[in-house]
Amino acid sequence: MSNFDDKLSQHISGLNKEKQPQRDLWRGIELGIESQRAEAFTEQQNTKTTGVTTSQWMAFAASVCFVTVLWFGAPYAFKTESTLSDSFTFIDAMSMQQQQHVDSLLASYENTPSLTQDWQEQLKELDDAASVIKDALKDDPDNSALIKMLHHVYQQQIALIERVHAPKWQQI
Template identity: 55%
Template sequence: MNDFDKQLHAKIDDLPTEKQPQRDLWKGIELGLTSEAIVEEKAVSTRVSSNQWFALAASVCLASVLWLTVPQFFDTHDKESPGYALVESMSQQQQQQVTSLLASYQSVPAVTDNWQAQMNELDDAALAIKTALKNDPNNAALIRMLHQVYQQQIALIERVHAPKWQQI
């Protein structure tokens, strides 16, 4: 060990083992906690619509898993195409989601008047896709298309009744 290292170790040994703050830190901690709680409350209020998306996605995933693992739980209308049970399950869940959203926005006026026409067009598109799925119930592309149409319906309802520019 050379002279420089000895001096360095001596200086390190002379340093105090604890450092005390120069001011009261509790005020800053309290302010940080309260502002963090306010930010969290705002995030929770804006997460409502994203939670609805997550609920829809989770229900579709659950239906898919159940359809793949336990097909006897689904009541199929056409025993020749048991794969269509997933489509029926998705349709039922979509109808429940739409009904729930419309009920939650019942007291909120719509921003536009022609949203029902747009909703009817999306319903027609879903019906066309479901008709195609009756012939080919395991077509992944058609199932994705149906899922996208359902997502567009939910987004339309949310945009018409609770647009982002009104949430600011």
């Protein structure tokens, strides 16, 4: 194995230490520099004719974004009577939709026997909880936590009705 190492060392030492390019590279470098100069000159000419630089375009875009945020964010910044009535309208619509859904569920399960006897009391307790949450929403109509709580109570009502009237084959 040492014979191989010796031959390899001799061969490596016999190689040329400096690799020469196969063609003249200065022409490519010169063309690259010239194209960069041409692009800079073209941008300079465009700036002179239009009078607007890239930084000015960026400033313009930033000001448009700022005005857009103000335009669409202003209704939330100033609470008026119309926004309060919009919140109440949303809550009333949600309550009405829930009541229609509960009524349709009860009508569809009218002939199905219930699995427990006190489910109507539980439904009444959930109704009372929804009423308390709606009263709290009158004081703070934009409170997302209260709206989520009301939605959760409504979901519990629907789940209660479906579980109580589930047919035997759906039970585990």
